[in-house]
Amino acid sequence: MKKTILTFFAIVATVAAFSQSERYSSAMKQNISMLDSALSNGKIIDLSNNFERIANAEKTQWLPYYYASYCTIMDALMREDKKQVDVIADKADSLLTKAQELAGSENSEICVIKSMIATAHMTVNPPARYMKYGKASDNYIEKAKQLDSTNPRPVYLQGQNTFYTPKVFGGGKEKAKPYLQKAMAMYAKFVPATDLSPNWGKSGTQWFLSQCE
Amino acid sequence: MNKTSITLTFLLLSAFSFAQTTLSGIIKDYKGKPIPGASITLRDTYDGATSDSSGHYNFSTPEKGEKILTVTCVGYKPWEQNITLHAGQMPINIMLKENLDELKAVIVTAGSFEASDSKRTTVLNPLDIVTTASANADVTAAIRTLPGTQQVGEKEGLFVRGGSGEEAKIFIDGTLVNNFFFSSVPDIAQRGRFNPFLFKGTVFTSGGYSALYGQALSAALILETVDLPERTSANVGLSTVGLNAGYQKLAKNNKASWGINYNYTNLLPYFAIVPQKPDYFRMPLYHNAETNFRIKTSRTGMLKFYGYFNYNQLGLRNPDIDSAKLKNAFGLYNNNEYANLSYKEVLGRNWKLNIGTSYSHNLDNINTDLQNQDNENQHIPYYPYLQKAFKVDSRSQLATVKTVLEKHLSGISAVRFGGEYLWNKENTDYSNDTLLHALSGYVDNFTALFAETDIYITNDLAAKLGTRYEYSSYLKKSDIVPRVSIAYKLGNKGQVSFAYGMFYQKPERNYLLFSNKYLYQKATHYILNYQKLTTEHTFRVEAYYKKYNDLLKTVPDTNNLGYGYAQGIEVFWRDKKSLKNFDYWISYSYLDTKRDYLNYPKSMQPNFAATHTASAVVKKFVLNWKTQFNASYTFATGRPYYNLMADGAGKYYIADQGKTVTYNNLSFSVNYLPRLGKKDSKTFIVWVLSATNVLGNKLVYNYNYSADGMNKVAVTPPAGRFYFLGCFISFGIDRTEDVINNNL
Numbered sequence: 008m009k010k011t012i013l014t015f016f017a018i019v020a021t022v023a024a025f026s027q028s029e030r031y032s033s034a035m036k037q038n039i040s041m042l043d044s045a046l047s048n049g050k051i052i053d054l055s056n057n058f059e060r061i062a063n064a065e066k067t068q069w070l071p072y073y074y075a076s077y078c079t080i081m082d083a084l085m086r087e088d089k090k091q092v093d094v095i096a097d098k099a100d101s102l103l104t105k106a107q108e109l110a111g112s113e114n115s116e117i118c119v120i121k122s123m124i125a126t127a128h129m130t131v132n133p134p135a136r137y138m139k140y141g142k143a144s145d146n147y148i149e150k151a152k153q154l155d156s157t158n159p160r161p162v163y164l165q166g167q168n169t170f171y172t173p174k175v176f177g178g179g180k181e182k183a184k185p186y187l188q189k190a191m192a193m194y195a196k197f198v199p200a201t202d203l204s205p206n207w208g209k210s211g212t213q214w215f216l217s218q219c220e
Numbered sequence: 221m222n223k224t225s226i227t228l229t230f231l232l233l234s235a236f237s238f239a240q241t242t243l244s245g246i247i248k249d250y251k252g253k254p255i256p257g258a259s260i261t262l263r264d265t266y267d268g269a270t271s272d273s274s275g276h277y278n279f280s281t282p283e284k285g286e287k288i289l290t291v292t293c294v295g296y297k298p299w300e301q302n303i304t305l306h307a308g309q310m311p312i313n314i315m316l317k318e319n320l321d322e323l324k325a326v327i328v329t330a331g332s333f334e335a336s337d338s339k340r341t342t343v344l345n346p347l348d349i350v351t352t353a354s355a356n357a358d359v360t361a362a363i364r365t366l367p368g369t370q371q372v373g374e375k376e377g378l379f380v381r382g383g384s385g386e387e388a389k390i391f392i393d394g395t396l397v398n399n400f401f402f403s404s405v406p407d408i409a410q411r412g413r414f415n416p417f418l419f420k421g422t423v424f425t426s427g428g429y430s431a432l433y434g435q436a437l438s439a440a441l442i443l444e445t446v447d448l449p450e451r452t453s454a455n456v457g458l459s460t461v462g463l464n465a466g467y468q469k470l471a472k473n474n475k476a477s478w479g480i481n482y483n484y485t486n487l488l489p490y491f492a493i494v495p496q497k498p499d500y501f502r503m504p505l506y507h508n509a510e511t512n513f514r515i516k517t518s519r520t521g522m523l524k525f526y527g528y529f530n531y532n533q534l535g536l537r538n539p540d541i542d543s544a545k546l547k548n549a550f551g552l553y554n555n556n557e558y559a560n561l562s563y564k565e566v567l568g569r570n571w572k573l574n575i576g577t578s579y580s581h582n583l584d585n586i587n588t589d590l591q592n593q594d595n596e597n598q599h600i601p602y603y604p605y606l607q608k609a610f611k612v613d614s615r616s617q618l619a620t621v622k623t624v625l626e627k628h629l630s631g632i633s634a635v636r637f638g639g640e641y642l643w644n645k646e647n648t649d650y651s652n653d654t655l656l657h658a659l660s661g662y663v664d665n666f667t668a669l670f671a672e673t674d675i676y677i678t679n680d681l682a683a684k685l686g687t688r689y690e691y692s693s694y695l696k697k698s699d700i701v702p703r704v705s706i707a708y709k710l711g712n713k714g715q716v717s718f719a720y721g722m723f724y725q726k727p728e729r730n731y732l733l734f735s736n737k738y739l740y741q742k743a744t745h746y747i748l749n750y751q752k753l754t755t756e757h758t759f760r761v762e763a764y765y766k767k768y769n770d771l772l773k774t775v776p777d778t779n780n781l782g783y784g785y786a787q788g789i790e791v792f793w794r795d796k797k798s799l800k801n802f803d804y805w806i807s808y809s810y811l812d813t814k815r816d817y818l819n820y821p822k823s824m825q826p827n828f829a830a831t832h833t834a835s836a837v838v839k840k841f842v843l844n845w846k847t848q849f850n851a852s853y854t855f856a857t858g859r860p861y862y863n864l865m866a867d868g869a870g871k872y873y874i875a876d877q878g879k880t881v882t883y884n885n886l887s888f889s890v891n892y893l894p895r896l897g898k899k900d901s902k903t904f905i906v907w908v909l910s911a912t913n914v915l916g917n918k919l920v921y922n923y924n925y926s927a928d929g930m931n932k933v934a935v936t937p938p939a940g941r942f943y944f945l946g947c948f949i950s951f952g953i954d955r956t957e958d959v960i961n962n963n964l
Contacts (some may be wrong), residue, residue, distance in 0.1 A: 052270055056269075057268075057270075060265075060267070060268045061266050063261070063263070064264050064265055064266055091294065173843060174843075175843045175844065
């Protein structure tokens with residue numbers, strides 16, 4: 008009987024542990040699969056909250072904080088009304104700080120989000136803020152490239168930023184196109200480290216490329 | 221598998237998948253407004269929801285028993301509550317408290333114009349200052365396009381709301397700057413000494429300013445110097461008035477920098493081409509050297525040093541007002557040194573420290589002579605000619621130290637307090653035909669203590685309460701003053717602010733040299749302001765009343781029996797968006813002021829005060845031409861002028877008076893950036909062409925009278941127009957970014 012009970016607890020423990028990680032990865036996968044649709048149907052805050060919930064429950068995983076930060080900054084970047092952008096970007100930053108602590112270092116993907124956070128701050132008042140935030144955004148793109156030369160996302164951001172820069176200032180569709188094409192090529196080769204690792208941006212790159220035609 | 225384990229497994233499964241609890245409800249703020257986008261979470265689980273646009277949420281959870289329900293939302297205080305889950309429906313409605321945050325909160329703005337690159341919406345930023353057509357890259361000239369200021373062209377300084385130029389003080393990194401302007405030349409306003417690119421932030425307060433500042437009856441211009449440069453760079457420039465070169469080095473670790481600059485200005489070539497009214501017998505010549513270092517001492521700490529050395533000279537001749545056969549010659553040699561060291565750091569939780577210290581030294585060697593038509597010195601030992609030939613060496617030294625401690629209280633409320641100490645030594649050595657080396661001088665040890673608190677009662681209602689104590693060892697007088705401002709936000713439609721404050725100021729140096737038997741002069745301000753700020757527009761209206769007491773009078777003897785008032789309404793509008801690539805602002809000031817001071821025989825409108833003043837500044841960038849066009853137009857109604865003469869009993873009366881012609885000044889400037897957009901270009905070039913008073917309007921600032929009152933001469937600018945052409949090249953730094961960001 009004693010043995011049975013021990014076996015039972017062993018099984019329960021294993022099942023529990025297994026189901027825990029199974030639960031984590033299935034919840035993450037489900038939410039990650041919604042990234043693109045959430046951007047178009049206005050559910051990006053909901054998705055950010057979902058990731059943050061997982062992050063707070065798990066406590067040891069950097070990816071849910073990373074995704075929560077990504078969703079939050081996308082919300083900030085997509086807002087027409089700039090009033091709340093600073094507060095939202097600050098929230099994205101605090102989520103990202105937690106992600107970085109758990110990840111143990113400032114990796115390439117984290118730098119990508121940092122660049123986006125700087126860009127969001129800049130959009131509030133470009134004349135006054137370009138020197139600080141525009142520069143910071145560029146610097147994080149460069150850093151993201153250095154940390155992982157195969158990561159297509161910094162190249163995509165560079166293409167996007169160039170796309171929105173006026174032609175006479177060295178931006179515009181024609182200048183953006185090579186970056187976007189390069190990003191597309193990199194997406195084709197890019198293999199995420201795990202099936203939960205960041206792999207977004209391909210559809211965005213495609214969209215911007217289509218706008219360059 | 222025995223029965224027990226089957227039961228256990230069953231229980232376990234049921235716990236995981238069956239007994240669901242559904243939580244639902246609505247999330248609102250305390251005003252009953254639904255809050256969308258709030259995150260509702262069962263702590264330490266994945267379960268939760270996000271409130272929809274009507275504030276509703278709804279989610280199910282298999283969890284059981286005691287749990288903590290939390291709600292978070294940007295802009296609101298986090299909420300949590302212990303709940304016991306039971307299967308079935310659990311309706312829970314939640315109210316969230318608004319977070320007091322700086323961005324949404326009302327700003328105390330009565331009386332002040334902030335022009336910085338901080339997170340707040342700005343009125344004028346440093347680049348705006350250099351591209352204001354009428355300003356010729358002079359900080360205070362750009363400030364003169366804001367409401368409350370007068371278009372005074374015969375004397376330097378900011379003349380604000382019926383106040384004289386001496387009543388506005390200028391502060392750099394918290395400490396008072398003496399001799400901010402180049403030394404006075406009779407009837408010609410002098411520029412500010414400092415380059416606008418030295419400052420990242422400008423706060424111009426035309427009244428009701430903070431208890432951190434004092435000894436200015438009218439206004440304070442508070443300048444904050446730049447931090448570390450973006451990168452190492454060198455620059456050279458050549459213009460119609462001189463040349464300059466500089467170097468800024470940023471350390472590899474991006475934590476420290478140093479720099480040097482040198483400017484040489486000589487107006488000989490310019491005056492050869494553009495004739496001037498005065499006869500310059502010594503061409504204006506300036507040597508200007510600057511040095512700086514900046515060290516980031518920690519993530520939040522910053523140490524900054526700025527040093528300035530200037531030598532300049534000029535000499536000019538004008539016809540004598542009392543005799544057609546004579547001329548007046550005025551000669552000046554000036555040495556000026558200024559150094560500023562400041563340190564700021566965040567001390568532990570919620571404490572901030574700011575220490576600023578500065579030293580300045582100014583020496584003017586002035587020589588005035590009476591000359592005949594052959595420019596030979598004449599000695600006429602009787603009135604009014606005797607007073608016209610003299611030599612004076614005038615020396616000013618000021619050392620200051622100021623410490624401000626700031627503690628953040630809950631929310632965004634804060635308390636600041638500190639003190640400052642100013643050591644000021646003034647000396648003159650005066651000689652004329654009958655007097656040799658008449659020495660005068662004094663030392664003042666001036667101390668001030670101040671405390672101020674920002675209280676946010678809600679996001680919509682804030683108050684700033686302050687007090688300041690001052691003591692001058694030379695006057696042996698102390699004062700203590702209150703400063704109060706209150707701001708209330710009217711929904712999204714703007715905000716109203718009210719400010720009240722008392723301000724004291726020592727009499728001017730020229731009086732203190734001979735006596736210390738004076739009181740402080742005093743002004744009391746009442747300001748009511750309405751302001752609406754968005755990122756594209758700024759609109760403000762301000763009404764004020766200012767009462768002057770204890771102003772200095774020089775008749776019958778010097779005393780503090782002067783008094784006066786100023787009241788008015790001002791409007792400011794800036795629009796960056798309505799017209800594409802156009803940025804413009806409009807200011808209007810109405811001023812009603814009278815005072816009895818100095819030798820005035822009664823209370824009357826001072827000669828530096830125009831009743832109506834208006835300015836319009838327009839900037840347009842033409843992308844394809846890589847050129848920015850700037851124009852500014854200023855209008856002011858005529859100012860009164862008086863000939864005050866003494867009767868036999870030494871009493872002054874108005875022998876003659878009138879109003880100057882209306883002031884109209886249209887200025888243009890063009891900036892051309894040929895390397896714009898060449899991203900890889902290592903050099904960047906800016907061409908600047910500007911012209912003031914392009915329409916050639918007659919500008920009359922005042923009238924001078926002969927001693928007998930029979931001859932009356934208009935005070936006008938030394939030349940009808942001023943032109944400037946310059947080319948500035950920087951290596952390493954791409955100013956494209958400045959331009960891009962200014963036009964996005």
